[in-house]
Amino acid sequence: MPLLSSAELQGEMKRVKASVDGVILDELLPARGGPEVELLYKMMRDYPSRPAKGLRPFLCVTACRAAGGDERKALLTAACLELFQHWILIHDDIEDRSELRRGEPTLHRKYDEALALNAGDALHARMWGALLANEEVLGPHGALRVMKEFSMLVNETTEGQHMELSWVRDRRWDLDESDYYVMCTKKTAWYTVASPCRLGAIVAGAGEDTLEALKDFGLKLGVAFQIQDDALNLVGEKAYGKAKSDDILEGKRTLILLHALRSASAEQRRRLVAIMDKDRDKKTQQDVEYVLSLFSKRGSVEYARRKAKALMTDALESLDSYRWRGDEDAVALLESFARFAVERRW
Amino acid sequence: MPLLSSAELQGEMKRVKASVDGVILDELLPARGGPEVELLYKMMRDYPSRPAKGLRPFLCVTACRAAGGDERKALLTAACLELFQHWILIHDDIEDRSELRRGEPTLHRKYDEALALNAGDALHARMWGALLANEEVLGPHGALRVMKEFSMLVNETTEGQHMELSWVRDRRWDLDESDYYVMCTKKTAWYTVASPCRLGAIVAGAGEDTLEALKDFGLKLGVAFQIQDDALNLVGEKAYGKAKSDDILEGKRTLILLHALRSASAEQRRRLVAIMDKDRDKKTQQDVEYVLSLFSKRGSVEYARRKAKALMTDALESLDSYRWRGDEDAVALLESFARFAVERRW
Numbered sequence: 306m307p308l309l310s311s312a313e314l315q316g317e318m319k320r321v322k323a324s325v326d327g328v329i330l331d332e333l334l335p336a337r338g339g340p341e342v343e344l345l346y347k348m349m350r351d352y353p354s355r356p357a358k359g360l361r362p363f364l365c366v367t368a369c370r371a372a373g374g375d376e377r378k379a380l381l382t383a384a385c386l387e388l389f390q391h392w393i394l395i396h397d398d399i400e401d402r403s404e405l406r407r408g409e410p411t412l413h414r415k416y417d418e419a420l421a422l423n424a425g426d427a428l429h430a431r432m433w434g435a436l437l438a439n440e441e442v443l444g445p446h447g448a449l450r451v452m453k454e455f456s457m458l459v460n461e462t463t464e465g466q467h468m469e470l471s472w473v474r475d476r477r478w479d480l481d482e483s484d485y486y487v488m489c490t491k492k493t494a495w496y497t498v499a500s501p502c503r504l505g506a507i508v509a510g511a512g513e514d515t516l517e518a519l520k521d522f523g524l525k526l527g528v529a530f531q532i533q534d535d536a537l538n539l540v541g542e543k544a545y546g547k548a549k550s551d552d553i554l555e556g557k558r559t560l561i562l563l564h565a566l567r568s569a570s571a572e573q574r575r576r577l578v579a580i581m582d583k584d585r586d587k588k589t590q591q592d593v594e595y596v597l598s599l600f601s602k603r604g605s606v607e608y609a610r611r612k613a614k615a616l617m618t619d620a621l622e623s624l625d626s627y628r629w630r631g632d633e634d635a636v637a638l639l640e641s642f643a644r645f646a647v648e649r650r651w
Numbered sequence: 652m653p654l655l656s657s658a659e660l661q662g663e664m665k666r667v668k669a670s671v672d673g674v675i676l677d678e679l680l681p682a683r684g685g686p687e688v689e690l691l692y693k694m695m696r697d698y699p700s701r702p703a704k705g706l707r708p709f710l711c712v713t714a715c716r717a718a719g720g721d722e723r724k725a726l727l728t729a730a731c732l733e734l735f736q737h738w739i740l741i742h743d744d745i746e747d748r749s750e751l752r753r754g755e756p757t758l759h760r761k762y763d764e765a766l767a768l769n770a771g772d773a774l775h776a777r778m779w780g781a782l783l784a785n786e787e788v789l790g791p792h793g794a795l796r797v798m799k800e801f802s803m804l805v806n807e808t809t810e811g812q813h814m815e816l817s818w819v820r821d822r823r824w825d826l827d828e829s830d831y832y833v834m835c836t837k838k839t840a841w842y843t844v845a846s847p848c849r850l851g852a853i854v855a856g857a858g859e860d861t862l863e864a865l866k867d868f869g870l871k872l873g874v875a876f877q878i879q880d881d882a883l884n885l886v887g888e889k890a891y892g893k894a895k896s897d898d899i900l901e902g903k904r905t906l907i908l909l910h911a912l913r914s915a916s917a918e919q920r921r922r923l924v925a926i927m928d929k930d931r932d933k934k935t936q937q938d939v940e941y942v943l944s945l946f947s948k949r950g951s952v953e954y955a956r957r958k959a960k961a962l963m964t965d966a967l968e969s970l971d972s973y974r975w976r977g978d979e980d981a982v983a984l985l986e987s988f989a990r991f992a993v994e995r996r997w
Contacts, residue, residue: 345813400765419746419816430805445791459776467691
């Protein structure tokens with residue numbers, strides 16, 4: 306398979322993002338819906354207008370090509386994946402009490418919590434409306450097939466989000482790595498990698514074997530992607546766009562944290578749990594520094610990164626062992642994306 | 652048209668509700684989705700398990716019969732209307748900071764706000780999943796047609812909710828009755844009466860003329876229904892299940908309030924606005940009593956009730972002027988329901 310440079314991958318991601326942004330901002334989200342709801346539409350267009358990688362549309366379009374489909378037919382489906390990402394981020398930010406999203410105040414901080422919650426629902430409904438418009442592109446059966454994948458991915462994501470939130474709420478610490486993998490597969494891997502790829506293949510008219518191969522690739526790579534996200538969250542570089550160490554403030558049970566807990570001394574473990582169990586606004590800067598230094602001493606970030614790389618390698622094996630019928634360059638792009646997912650700094 | 656007693660109407664509503672509850676609790680919402688998400692499913696089943704009138708399923712099933720359809724084909728669609736009502740109530744209760752729903756603590760009070768917000772999203776997704784399962788009942792074209800009506804009704808409802816919330820947030824008082832009617836048509840009338848009736852007719856395979864007649868009937872009656880709801884909210888009887896005068900605490904711009912404002916003296920008006928502009932937790936019992944006594948002095952509740960009755964009479968004219976092709980008893984039930992909507996005490 307031809308090797309692709311990081312610049313080539315990013316160029317391709319940008320190209321797809323530009324097409325999909327056009328669909329979202331020009332066709333799916335009207336600039337205004339009448340004077341009485343002008344602000345609602347402004348709020349719905351807010352996250353979609355912020356800088357983003359657009360990796361889900363990229364995966365959808367690229368998998369469509371790899372499965373032998375026409376990428377133009379995948380653009381509306383790809384746009385719906387972005388709408389999904391936007392409404393669920395609006396709600397996640399409320400649930401997590403996050404302050405920053407893509408370098409700007411979160412929607413509920415910028416406006417008001419009730420209006421933001423409702424704007425998320427409005428955007429969720431717009432997503433299904435756009436999926437219905439897919440009938441014109443894919444016919445009734447194709448549109449329904451795509452919607453069934455969306456129904457499944459929203460179920461998985463809300464289940465994963467429930468698991469993560471309830472672990473914090475119930476102060477659960479009897480968790481091992483397998484719990485993290487189940488939660489993370491549900492919360493992230495389906496909607497970030499597995500379903501975007503599968504949706505591209507569905508648009509291409511691919512059969513069950515292709516969908517199974519992409520599920521295998523996507524769930525492994527999706528977990529690897531989340532582990533790298535957990536690592537980036539600790540550092541909080543500017544390009545990443547979220548507040549530094551937000552996950553520690555939120556008490557999130559990451560693979561990094563579970564490793565540190567497992568390898569810490571009894572006294573360190575006690576102090577770590579006591580800090581993580583504090584409410585967000587009770588955690589001091591000193592608390593955060595203690596957790597970060599413990600991660601550093603125990604080598605927890607390196608451990609998690611090794612796991613992410615191993616998952617990525619497994620994911621690539623799934624990809625390579627499948628006989629792709631479509632565009633070879635597209636398969637190379639998926640491979641290149643897999644490496645990016647665990648090496649990225651944003 | 653045969654006249655129906657209130658007991659006959661309520662018996663019929665109960666009969667339909669029992670069938671639809673069976674679909675929701677036995678088929679659409681599994682009792683558990685695995686141990687790690689047991690609480691999520693418990694939360695999703697919470698509002699559907701509380702006592703309720705089930706008026707939207709009743710309207711859907713009855714309109715289906717009036718349009719000559721088979722009610723069994725409408726049960727899944729009717730169940731989806733209930734799922735809609737449940738997820739949007741979960742979110743409304745968070746947005747409005749409500750304490751009680753159907754006589755029990757609201758879901759976010761009973762558990763936690765983040766978990767409840769997410770459970771609302773999960774239920775929203777389950778609604779679309781159930782609408783997809785409608786393909787088995789109605790075929791692909793019928794299922795898609797039903798989903799298009801749902802897409803429209805969710806858009807209208809979220810727009811109406813945005814209007815109401817933003818009026819409070821922005822301390823808007825430059826509102827007249829026509830603003831209330833626009834907001835209320837969007838927030839309530841579509842999803843409570845117009846779309847339930849239209850969905851029944853769509854299931855029956857009715858044409859555009861039937862859908863137009865039901866839109867006209869439903870939007871007028873839906874606004875009348877909301878006006879009666881606003882009046883009941885002030886009293887807060889036990890059967891009604893919400894906290895007394897919650898709308899005053901929330902600062903809602905009801906037709907009753909707009910009438911009182913318009914007919915009050917300058918001094919009364921100033922005091923009324925000052926009270927309504929206070930944050931929910933700053934409003935005293937004395938404040939609420941002042942508002943209620945002003946409503947009483949100005950005859951605002953009676954005024955609003957007269958408006959509701961006039962709307963109901965117009966709605967009945969729309970219903971009666973249409974030549975129904977289906978079950979005559981079903982048309983009589985819709986007529987009887989219209990009277991109930993403005994006379995009910997719960």
